[in-house]
Amino acid sequence: MSYEGLFGKELYSERTFPTNYDVLKYDKIPKKLRVQIFQQMLTIHMDGDLQLKEDEYTKEDIFYNIMLVLKQRRGVLSYKDLLPDKARNELEYRNHVKITAPYLVGEELEFYTLLIFADSSDYLLILDLIELLSYWMNDILLDWSSEMVDGMINELFRINGVGYELINNMIIHKGNEIIHKDVxxxxxxxxxxxxxxxxxxxxxxxxxxxxxxxxxxxxxxxxxxxxxxxxxxxxxxxxxxxxxxxxxxxxxxxxxxxxxxxxxxxxxxxxxxxxxxxxxxxxxxxxxxxxxxxxxxxxxxxxxxxxxxxxxxxxxxxxxxxxxxxxxxxxx
Missing domain, CATH: 1.20.120 (Four Helix Bundle (Hemerythrin (Met), subunit A))
Structure with missing residues (x-):
């Protein structure tokens, strides 16, 4: 089954209360959006739509590079150093990311755990993660695969009323929706x-x-x-x-x-x-x-x-x- 993202069945709540924001959110990236990115990435992976450019590359290379760059730029030794105390304590007992996808290991597990459990107000960290995902997907995957991922993330930004968009593997602040689209x-x-x-x-x-x-x-x-x-x-x-x-x-x-x-x-x-x-x-x-x-x-x-x-x-x-x-x- 080909990946259709969130363009298919529209829920009653979405039809009744459409996400048509006059003022987009910039300084908070809701957990709902981050969980949806995780869920859609799992779907894309299971459908076999992450196609690598070269045989010597692996999907693990993407997340290894993401976490390596992030830790270096942020000056931390462990991804847990970037999590709020409450999330660190919760993860000591149960990691819902690991429960949902038990096959995730290493840096890929670290990436999705950090993406989901980062504080919603730490929007720069979350945007860094998303931008790094887009960058390394583009570097290692075939063009149509990386474009599919970017399109999925942009659609999730839109339906959640978050004022950013991925263009050429870079996060862009959208500002006014009409000006952004037409200019x-x-x-x-x-x-x-x-x-x-x-x-x-x-x-x-x-x-x-x-x-x-x-x-x-x-x-x-x-x-x-x-x-x-x-x-x-x-x-x-x-x-x-x-x-x-x-x-x-x-x-x-x-x-x-x-x-x-x-x-x-x-x-x-x-x-x-x-x-x-x-x-x-x-x-x-x-x-x-x-x-x-x-x-x-x-x-x-x-x-x-x-x-x-x-x-x-x-x-x-x-x-x-x-x-x-x-x-x-x-x-x-």
Missing amino acids: VRPTLYFLSDPTYSGANSEMLQAFKDFKQNNFKGAIHNANNAFESTMKIIIEKNKWQLVTPNPRQSVPTLPKATASVLIHTIDKNVALESFELSTLKGLKDTLQALATLRNSHTGHGQGSEIKETYIRHCEFALHTAATNILFLIRTYG
Whole structure:
């Protein structure tokens, strides 16, 4: 029987009270979602849908690498060091993961035990586990197998109202659902073209910074991705750089500022006035937002200030993504 995930039979409770969240959850990953990942992975495994790229690989290699990297990055000797005290005490008597799947051993058992019994509020640990699972599945499994796992996890994120998605084996903060679907996801799709590898790395880093509450870094990298996209488009079209001020010397492409890049695009394609204003406005907005955190230096980091950073950072990421999408679709 082929794996169909959770797309088949819909429960009465799901039809009556659909998971249509206006505000997605970010700082708690519910145990229900983590148990469902465990259950669906068991189903995929039993159906024989985890197909390895090479004969010398084994499924155990995936979980060995996951736990090795996690312990090194977290600076712990045992996975139990990452569990809350209550869970450690409970596991001394009974491990429901082992009872459910007695054939699990070693690092695979450690992975699922940590995934399920980690504190719901330790969302960064849980997201690290899920991202590492996706990364090593992609590294060791055939593409269709790893894509099946990512699709299953993304569907579970969606139906549980958790505001993250796996794209290219990296956890991405979704923000607003509509913007994510119509702007962020298509932008990352276009940037995944090898031509835009530099801009892609910067945009992915911006979302990673946002996930880690490094809002200034997120805005900075979104700005870099915007500028890198313009540089790539200019180079791709073999346009000569043009400075806004004729008296200024023309820089090399790597050192060109956003103003020079925007002016160059305008002179080569005759931008509509609203298009030119939009690009200039984005440049000014990103530069202004980058100074937001500095303006509060020395003050207490209250919840209101943090919420301000989040709103401005989301705005910067979504605006940068919108303009990158426009540039690539139109000129790239």
